[in-house]
Amino acid sequence: MSTTTTVTVQQKQPLALSLEPRIGQLDKHGFLFGKKLTASMSPLLHDVVYKGLGLNWEQIRLDSTDMNLFLGLIQHPKFYGASVTMPHKVAILPYLDELTEECRDVGACNTLFLRHLPDGRRLFCGANTDVIGIRESFVQNVSDPSIYENRPAMVIGGGGAARSAIYALHKWLKATCVYVVNRDKSEVDAVVAECIERAYGVRLVHVETVEQAEALEAPGAIVACIPDFPPTTKEEKLVRRIIEVMLEKEHKGALLEMCYNPSPFTALGALSESKGWQVILGTEALIWQGIEQDKYWTGRDASELPVARIKETIANKLAEISKN
Template sequence: MSTTTTTVTAAAPQTQPVGELKLESRIDQLDKHGFLFGKKLTASMSPLLHDVVYQGLGLNWEQIRLDSTDMNLFLSLIQHPKFYGASVTMPHKVAILPHLDELTEECRDVGACNTLFLRHLPDGRRLFCGANTDVIGIRESFVQNVPDPSVYENRPAMVIGGGGAARSAIYALHKWLKATCVYIVNRDASEVAAVMAECTERAYGVRLVHVETVEQAEALEGPGAIVACIPDFPPTTESEKLVRRITEVMLRKEKKGAILEMCYNPSPFTLLGALSESEGWHVILGTEALIWQGIEQDKYWTGRETSELPVAQVKETIASRLAELSKN
């Protein structure tokens, strides 16, 4: 199976036509093409994941890396008749929204888009639509990996972090995983305030609780689901150390649960994951969220159901790639 992918880097204006010629040459060899649009895409496994799906379905399709901050370039490229859709990553998940014709419910409620797909009208026009499959990736990470949902349902949940992934986690925990409330733990109080304000504005911020001290954590009921949305670095600042202490209090509660460690780069085997496992928690690797959000994207793009997609092969390929990376 080929895992070769094409990267197009938006260059300076005087050299941009060369990049466009290379892109046109690649597109000519494909039946359909999509993009991974964002910055710092070299380590992304998204094109690899989708390549496995397309090969498994016998499709001559490819997701092409578009490493660029040029929104106008992207909006121009997606007009191509062979374009099928795109993965949208940082820094474009919010910036893309005004350029879309329609948004799915979860895309609108989270306020971020990671998936662009097409809807075809009877008159032949194409609508550019936005979805957020990050929330599905988080949901399915728990549903597919925790056999007994009572481990996390009808219990508090906890999110560590305050960025886009944290917003997606709050939505998934509230919407599908039956969290009675969601604790937010983060080093930056202003980020938490922003998250809580946005969630409240979108009608799912009712049961959010900012956990700010160890004493507060000790008094709270333990969570059944935790989603960690922070990098895998040892805490160094006082605020980072406080976040870790609060997390440790929650992990040591008598009733355990399941934790999804969203960080998987450079390795899904993180310090927080090891700590959680030592405390008796069920640890779900971040690659699970990657896989399930990608499968959901391919449902939009190919029109197939999950049962029709080569999920097992995707899991095997991602596991093999991680094993390779861990040797380096």
């Protein structure tokens, strides 16, 4: 059982004194910084890594919208880094000294890590490991990459996860183009504009009708970035029908279902399996982006991290949740 600590801080409240006793017991500490963190498995995942490596470290949930508080807390000499989640993934960028290529190109940071200079100064650096999680979900789980390489891909949704998916499909998974399917046209327009501005949006195709979907070449990789709710509006039903058309094409590939809360076993995943597609659970993306984070924070390679134990722990946690 994880011993992770949660600290909830109200807007503009001073430095949380409740942190000091816990930090004093640790060799190093990090944070999960964002809102609505109760269901996050991030601290649990990292707890498995630190225990596996024999490190007296902990990732502490910091449920807050107070950026100034966070910027003060990370000055602590024992701070090793942070997971950054909504609503801070974009807001944190101006406060960082350096950004990785992925962080800069996606325009969002989910990982803060430190770089130490010879003169003792620490630089606060931003990375985006969400894109690595998406990439590795396919690389680690699909035995024959030819089912998605050098073929169109498809992203369902229009938010931050969709942007990360487009980047990963374009940069690493050899998508010839990326179909974007979403109920809100304005969201797709914003995604396309941002991706074009960052030089990887020229091959995006907004699929808006069933007739258009029927005429297109089948995708090989699909990343679904929408909640697991039954379609009720006209726009949602149209999106579902477009997805069905794509799944029913002769070529079958792999679908990564990013939704895993409250369960990774979604209606869309079941539909995809029934049409002959390989379904990759969203917990795979969670696991591999977390492993990438710990590579930054511990300096260890993935081969040195307890990957099997991480997977076992996350699977057990999901089974526990599903019983409730």
